[in-house]
Amino acid sequence: MSNVDILGSRPTVSLVLPCFNEAKNLPAVFAKIPSIVTEVIFVDGGSHDGSVEVARALRPNIVVLGQEAPGKGLALTIGLLAATSSIVVMADTDCSTDLDELESFVAALMDGADLAKGTRHLPPGGSDDFTRIRLLGNWILVRFVNLLFKTRWTDLAYGYAAFWTDTVRAIGLGEIRDLQHEVNAGTSRRPQIYGHGFEIETLMFCRTAHFGYTVAEVPSHEHLRVHGGSNLNALRDGLRVLHCIFQERFSRTAARMRATTTLADRMAARVAQSSVPTSPAEYPMADPSSPV
Ligand SMILES: Nc1nc2c(ncn2[C@@H]2O[C@H](COP(=O)(O)OP(=O)(O)O)[C@@H](O)[C@H]2O)c(=O)[nH]1
Numbered sequence: 001m002s003n004v005d006i007l008g009s010r011p012t013v014s015l016v017l018p019c020f021n022e023a024k025n026l027p028a029v030f031a032k033i034p035s036i037v038t039e040v041i042f043v044d045g046g047s048h049d050g051s052v053e054v055a056r057a058l059r060p061n062i063v064v065l066g067q068e069a070p071g072k073g074l075a076l077t078i079g080l081l082a083a084t085s086s087i088v089v090m091a092d093t094d095c096s097t098d099l100d101e102l103e104s105f106v107a108a109l110m111d112g113a114d115l116a117k118g119t120r121h122l123p124p125g126g127s128d129d130f131t132r133i134r135l136l137g138n139w140i141l142v143r144f145v146n147l148l149f150k151t152r153w154t155d156l157a158y159g160y161a162a163f164w165t166d167t168v169r170a171i172g173l174g175e176i177r178d179l180q181h182e183v184n185a186g187t188s189r190r191p192q193i194y195g196h197g198f199e200i201e202t203l204m205f206c207r208t209a210h211f212g213y214t215v216a217e218v219p220s221h222e223h224l225r226v227h228g229g230s231n232l233n234a235l236r237d238g239l240r241v242l243h244c245i246f247q248e249r250f251s252r253t254a255a256r257m258r259a260t261t262t263l264a265d266r267m268a269a270r271v272a273q274s275s276v277p278t279s280p281a282e283y284p285m286a287d288p289s290s291p292v
């Protein structure tokens with residue numbers, strides 16, 4: 001039975017946009033949000049350039065959430081778990097991920113995948129943003145993953161992807177998100193907690209594959225960010241990704257989580273579609289004066 005049989009031919013789509021100081025990039029990003037998107041969830045990491053006000057002006061019915069501690073990973077877990085549609089797509093707000101491609105991610109889910117992850121290494125995909133170190137690091141990390149998880153992926157740490165919302169809820173992202181309550185917020189821009197940094201894509205993709213779900217790769221072209229600079233440090237964040245790969249493959253927590261439900265249980269949950277989404281009110285906007 002395909003996902004079209006289960007959920008009909010017109011799924012609802014939420015788009016999650018993590019943002020830290022991207023006010024100048026937002027008009028171009030929002031202009032490309034396709035009409036298939038029914039809900040936009042904007043997770044702000046304490047921007048001090050007016051990003052939230054710009055986002056609200058561009059799309060008045062946007063859902064704006066905040067985060068108590070820094071990190072793209074924390075932002076994505078908050079946003080993905082708040083999605084109320086049957087499909088949720090995540091993309092960046094620096095103009096690097098092209099929202100014109102969004103429907104091809106949705107199509108891959110309708111064709112039977114549980115996760116559609118973007119790849120810059122299958123034609124007509126590509127990247128204008130690969131430095132030598134990023135290219136080499138990504139190449140090595142993909143090979144580690146393919147070896148340990150028996151996958152045949154061509155890309156790893158790329159933040160454009162689409163999930164069935166129940167898949168997001170089944171892979172334990174709530175636990176990752178809630179670790180934020182242990183942190184003393186506001187001390188540095190560097191996320192301290194597992195899953196809260198740029199390793200989040202690796203965590204989600206490896207976990208989805210390890211849990212037995214079907215993962216498809218969708219060719220995607222990564223553009224250069226238009227304004228501002230990257231928040232990623234290739235060496236520091238590359239090491240976090242490497243640690244994450246081993247953690248997801250060998251840790252007892254990962255094994256326990258996999259044992260908790262079977263794939264059949266999780267597919268039944270998709271049919272029931274009865275999960276109650278996290279209330280956005282739980283993640284109010286951070287105090288703009290706090291030095292997140
Ligand atoms: N909410 C939130 N978004 C973030 C944070 N760090 C980065 N982002 C966003 O995540 C996306 C990717 O970050 P970027 O710095 O471009 O990393 P790169 O694409 O790997 O160079 C961008 O849209 C950023 O605005 C954060 O701590 N919180």
Ligand SMILES: [Mg+2]
Nearest residue numbers: 092094096225
């Ligand atoms: Mg970027």
